[in-house]
Amino acid sequence: MKRLARSRTLAVGAVLTLVSTIGLAGCSSDSGSGGGSGGEGGTSTLRWAFSLPTSWDPVTSSTGNDINTLSLVYASLTQLDEQGTAGPGLAESWEYNADGTEVTFTLRPNLKFSDGTALDAEAVRTSLLRGKTQDNSLLKDQLSTIKDVQAPDATTVVVQLQAPDYQVPLLLAGKTGAIVSPKAIEENVSGLPTAPVGAGPFKFESFIPESQAIMVANPEYWDAADISIDRLELTVAPDPATIVTAVQSGAIDVATLQPRLIDQAKSAGLGVDISPTLTVNQVDVNSTLPGVDDPTVVEALKYAVDRQQLVDVITAGQGKVTYQPFPPDYIAYDPELDDRFAYDPEKARALLAEAGHGPDDPLDLTITAAAYNQQQAELVQAQLQVVGVNSTIKIVPPGSSTWQQEVYLGRNAQFALDGTVGRESPVQNLTVVYGAQGLMNTSKVATPEFLAALDKVRQTPLDDPNYQTVLHEAVALGVEQNPSFSTFNTPRVTVRSEKVSELPPFISQYRWEGVTVQP
Amino acid sequence: MIRAVWQLRLGRICIVVLTLIALLGILGPMLAPYGPNDQDVAVMLQGPSAAHWLGTDDLGRDVLSRLLAGSTLSLVAALEAVGIGLVLGVLPGLLSMVFGRIFEWVSLRVMDALITLPFMVFAVAMTALLGNGLHQAMFAVGLLVAPAFYRITRAAAMTVIGSSFVEAARLTGLSELAVIRRHVWPKVAPAIAVTTASMLGTGLVVVSSLTFLGIGIVPPEPTWGGMMATDLNFLYQKPWGPLVPAALIIITVAALSGLADALRDATGQSGRSLISARRAKQARAKAARNAGGPVAPAGRPDDRSTVDA
Numbered sequence: 001m002k003r004l005a006r007s008r009t010l011a012v013g014a015v016l017t018l019v020s021t022i023g024l025a026g027c028s029s030d031s032g033s034g035g036g037s038g039g040e041g042g043t044s045t046l047r048w049a050f051s052l053p054t055s056w057d058p059v060t061s062s063t064g065n066d067i068n069t070l071s072l073v074y075a076s077l078t079q080l081d082e083q084g085t086a087g088p089g090l091a092e093s094w095e096y097n098a099d100g101t102e103v104t105f106t107l108r109p110n111l112k113f114s115d116g117t118a119l120d121a122e123a124v125r126t127s128l129l130r131g132k133t134q135d136n137s138l139l140k141d142q143l144s145t146i147k148d149v150q151a152p153d154a155t156t157v158v159v160q161l162q163a164p165d166y167q168v169p170l171l172l173a174g175k176t177g178a179i180v181s182p183k184a185i186e187e188n189v190s191g192l193p194t195a196p197v198g199a200g201p202f203k204f205e206s207f208i209p210e211s212q213a214i215m216v217a218n219p220e221y222w223d224a225a226d227i228s229i230d231r232l233e234l235t236v237a238p239d240p241a242t243i244v245t246a247v248q249s250g251a252i253d254v255a256t257l258q259p260r261l262i263d264q265a266k267s268a269g270l271g272v273d274i275s276p277t278l279t280v281n282q283v284d285v286n287s288t289l290p291g292v293d294d295p296t297v298v299e300a301l302k303y304a305v306d307r308q309q310l311v312d313v314i315t316a317g318q319g320k321v322t323y324q325p326f327p328p329d330y331i332a333y334d335p336e337l338d339d340r341f342a343y344d345p346e347k348a349r350a351l352l353a354e355a356g357h358g359p360d361d362p363l364d365l366t367i368t369a370a371a372y373n374q375q376q377a378e379l380v381q382a383q384l385q386v387v388g389v390n391s392t393i394k395i396v397p398p399g400s401s402t403w404q405q406e407v408y409l410g411r412n413a414q415f416a417l418d419g420t421v422g423r424e425s426p427v428q429n430l431t432v433v434y435g436a437q438g439l440m441n442t443s444k445v446a447t448p449e450f451l452a453a454l455d456k457v458r459q460t461p462l463d464d465p466n467y468q469t470v471l472h473e474a475v476a477l478g479v480e481q482n483p484s485f486s487t488f489n490t491p492r493v494t495v496r497s498e499k500v501s502e503l504p505p506f507i508s509q510y511r512w513e514g515v516t517v518q519p
Numbered sequence: 520m521i522r523a524v525w526q527l528r529l530g531r532i533c534i535v536v537l538t539l540i541a542l543l544g545i546l547g548p549m550l551a552p553y554g555p556n557d558q559d560v561a562v563m564l565q566g567p568s569a570a571h572w573l574g575t576d577d578l579g580r581d582v583l584s585r586l587l588a589g590s591t592l593s594l595v596a597a598l599e600a601v602g603i604g605l606v607l608g609v610l611p612g613l614l615s616m617v618f619g620r621i622f623e624w625v626s627l628r629v630m631d632a633l634i635t636l637p638f639m640v641f642a643v644a645m646t647a648l649l650g651n652g653l654h655q656a657m658f659a660v661g662l663l664v665a666p667a668f669y670r671i672t673r674a675a676a677m678t679v680i681g682s683s684f685v686e687a688a689r690l691t692g693l694s695e696l697a698v699i700r701r702h703v704w705p706k707v708a709p710a711i712a713v714t715t716a717s718m719l720g721t722g723l724v725v726v727s728s729l730t731f732l733g734i735g736i737v738p739p740e741p742t743w744g745g746m747m748a749t750d751l752n753f754l755y756q757k758p759w760g761p762l763v764p765a766a767l768i769i770i771t772v773a774a775l776s777g778l779a780d781a782l783r784d785a786t787g788q789s790g791r792s793l794i795s796a797r798r799a800k801q802a803r804a805k806a807a808r809n810a811g812g813p814v815a816p817a818g819r820p821d822d823r824s825t826v827d828a
Contacts, residue, residue, distance in 0.1 A: 239751075239752075240752065241751055241752045241753070241754055241755075244755070260753075260756070261755060263755075264755040309560060312560065313560050313563070313577075313578070371733060374733075374738050375577060375578065377738060378556075378558075378578055378738055378739045379558070379560075379578065381739070382556070382558045382578075392737060393737060393738045393739070394737075395651075395733060395738065397733075
């Protein structure tokens with residue numbers, strides 16, 4: 001009996017241990033979307049697993065990635081087409097004055113916000129000026145080009161500029177030009193981060209922070225005829241490893257997929273859309289910090305990273321190597337920069353030796369990476385080891401603003417594995433990445449030469465034959481002079497259930513026009 | 520005590536298993552065919568082969584080499600946590616019996632407060648406060664296992680401290696510390712040994728959980744929990760990947776639980792009965808063989824006639 005009891009004790013112990021270990025596995029994934037609540041709001045419901053914005057107010061949103069979700073509830077003055085060219089949005093047309101210091105937008109007639117308020121020129125004026133003046137606005141820098149906004153009549157918006165700037169129609173195609181209801185601003189501006197009111201394809205129904213937002217189609221949207229989704233449930237994406245299963249089970253309908261899981265999704269019979277994006281991975285080097293304050297060391301680091309290996313491993317070969325903050329085939333992409341800082345460990349070693357870092361005195365570095373980027377961090381660490389750089393990986397824990405606090409605001413990272421999702425205007429993107437106050441320019445340095453080149457781009461009309469040449473000059477200066485450097489472009493890989501039609505390949509963001517969902 | 524445990528089959532199995540795992544931990548880095556962090560992306564996520572017995576991970580690192588290196592880190596971390604718990608629990612537990620009511624009251628309240636704290640949350644908070652390192656996390660875990668040692672020690676000591684032979688020892692002029700060392704400690708030690716084995720298992724699960732969540736480790740440091748977490752991301756390519764570190768965790772924790780059981784049996788009344796009965800049976804069997812007759816039936820394990828004094 002005793003032996004039996006002992007055996008039973010051991011068996012129970014083993015089972016408990018197994019259960020607890022399996023419990024560890026359970027820790028890896030979020031609870032998932034939970035299956036949703038069906039299509040109570042209409043005949044077709046789309047469950048999209050993505051990320052919730054840092055704020056539902058475009059003025060206080062703190063990352064470029066938020067445009068994907070903010071554009072669900074807000075419409076912008078202009079709108080980018082699939083290739084990234086500005087086209088009509090709330091404004092059906094626009095025209096510059098002779099010297100490029102004033103642009104007049106003509107709004108579509110009879111526009112309304114989802115709360116029923118009229119969307120007229122005065123509403124546009126109120127919204128743009130709020131972004132320019134509100135104390136906690138994060139759009140101030142981008143709107144600094146605007147001197148004033150006039151509303152001479154209901155459908156005419158005159159934007160007066162500080163200096164000639166032909167980028168404004170592009171600039172106002174994203175969250176910078178997202179128009180907020182003046183009624184919501186007046187009545188409860190502090191509530192906008194959780195209760196947005198715009199004139200986008202959908203209107204807010206409910207929101208649970210860090211969990212989900214429920215929206216229904218907005219009949220007042222100017223392009224409502226192209227929206228075939230009655231109800232959209234936006235949830236936080238589950239663990240990447242479980243996404244295919246989540247779509248397969250119907251818990252979610254659409255989600256971003258890691259490229260290495262494409263085969264799994266296809267073999268499960270799910271739809272996979274691969275489309276180009278403006279997303280470019282980058283290493284933010286803060287040259288004001290010891291260790292990387294020597295330009296020779298920084299140059300060595302640029303040669304030490306094997307970008308092709310990153311593409312092969314991280315994107316399963318789906319990405320493209322780039323040495324500039326733009327993807328190939330985009331207007332700002334300068335082919336002349338191909339292979340600039342191409343992987344050259346010998347040269348990196350020589351430059352490090354020149355900077356005084358030989359085998360006896362190796363460079364010590366901290367690689368800062370977000371938790372989801374650990375694989376890339378370990379790859380880069382091994383690449384740096386090849387050229388004699390000793391590095392330690394610091395993982396920034398997940399959270400809606402932990403990365404911003406550590407890298408952008410705290411500026412504590414010597415060498416941060418970052419990335420830009422791109423911006424509607426190439427100048428805006430260059431400003432974010434290389435500008436003196438650019439969010440991703442953690443060194444906060446920019447030469448007068450680069451700033452002058454940016455001004456020259458702003459002053460060149462988009463249809464000017466020299467526009468691309470001028471733009472490429474600014475890109476080249478940024479790439480050459482800034483301590484930070486680009487590594488690779490990633491495509492947007494989306495998995496969708498069979499009931500969802502193919503997603504349109506907009507380069508700048510997810511859009512839902514033309515997408516159908518079978519009930 | 521070890522000899523007594525060895526008398527039990529469960530004890531022998533657990534000791535052998537734990538010795539093998541300890542050897543893995545000690546000799547692992549020397550036995551590993553590759554460096555635990557050596558990458559070869561040309562062979563990433565491959566199955567077992569002659570070159571890589573347990574396959575490779577997402578960066579082409581040899582899984583066997585990482586498991587061996589991870590054994591050291593995981594086991595040392597569990598030992599560190601339990602070591603801290605032992606010091607912070609056993610010492611105050613014994614001293615609370617001799618240092619008067621104020622010390623007793625304060626130490627009881629501190630332990631009560633520590634019991635209320637959840638392992639994981641407290642460990643996460645400590646690493647946030649002191650920095651993300653295994654030592655910081657293990658200090659937190661050690662702090663939280665201390666109450667178990669404190670209470671076990673105190674309970675065991677209380678049964679002895681008021682007995683007549685302790686009183687007699689005091690009357691002979693022995694100091695309190697000498698009384699504890701000579702008369703109390705030998706009675707308390709078995710209970711502490713059982714708790715230690717049990718807590719090592721708990722510690723290993725907590726360590727694995729924390730490292731699974733990325734707490735307490737600096738990549739690419741290998742740990743069993745950390746390897747499981749990485750492998751779970753590549754279930755499609757390598758569905759069996761997490762099973763290897765999971766199996767090691769399961770086997771180690773089960774062996775530690777079994778050892779705790781064996782220690783309890785070997786040092787407790789019923790265990791001593793079992794061992795005595797077994798010895799008696801062996802003696803009868805030997806006698807029967809010598810006499811050429813049948814083996815006499817064994818007495819019940821809990822037969823009081825065979826109980827040691």
